[in-house]
Amino acid sequence: MEPLKLVVVSAGLSRPSSTRLLADRLTEATGKHLDGESRTADVRVVELRGLATDIANNFVTGFPAAALREAIEAVSEADGIIAVTPIFTASYSGLFKSFFDVIDNTALAGKPALIAATGGTARHSLALEHALRPLFVYLRALVVPTAVFAASEDWGGGDAHTDGLAARVDRAAGELAELMLSRPRAPEPPAAVTPSEQQLAALRLD
Template identity: 65%
Template structure:
């Protein structure tokens, strides 16, 4: 199985990347099957992401990153908090991925920030984004504020979330193809069918 970590950290070293690495290690440790981990650093793709918006084509590195994410068996996404939400770079990367490409994919959401006051970013920003993309978001998200590093509780949250992701990866492997076959009928089309004599 392949697990991909998407890190939107900008600094080197990055607490965002560190959290992603710890989550990946915990997921690998709890998985029954062998897991290959690949890390996508969005910092290195910023220029190609911007060019994609203007010319409609991904560069070589961006295309490889998109392929890694869309072919993964599980995904860990980690973003720093900017203006009480995910970073623009993080959102831009997922904006250039084809619609429905993440349908049925198990995703663990995580974020880092300078204060615990931003911890709800997981629920008001990240979870709705990946629900919209029809991914399967694990119940436990992980937020790490500056004071959480080395404090009690972070390891427990990492372990619980990683265990949920590992379980979904093993339980949902092979199910994504079924999810892709589900056709969504537009609401207007459904109303038209109800109003037509043949739809009665």
């Protein structure tokens, strides 16, 4: 069988990034669950930090640069998505939202998605249910029941915190793997980016 396409979107801004670290742990756990069912995953990581300028330019010009186009196509063709953002002011980051704004709003329809976030305090965990889940429901993704939040204390706050995060990661990864395995492979989706010729024609009509 062909490997399942797993695309990981990380909106971490720093290096090293706790957001990327959480994304990596979720990716590894999902791979283990798929391997347990004798399936493999072809993993593509999309680091939004390196696409920030291209995303901003796309809003102004309407034309994605090559790197951004490749990222959009990867998400649109994925069998499963892991999306991780830092939490700023009780919501996802502007960069995270901007990336999903430039994707066609039908591209995620029916795709299994795991949402996760990082923040300085556990109080920000509510943003997963108040901001991230509604966003992906609007995009008609199949969002797994378990969302994963990692606060600063989860990385070095003792065994109880570390074990708790590991359990949440494993549970969410198992849910994502199950949805990916049960979802029928759909035919190739329509292009998520409008071809340049069509965009130019639309401009001439305006």
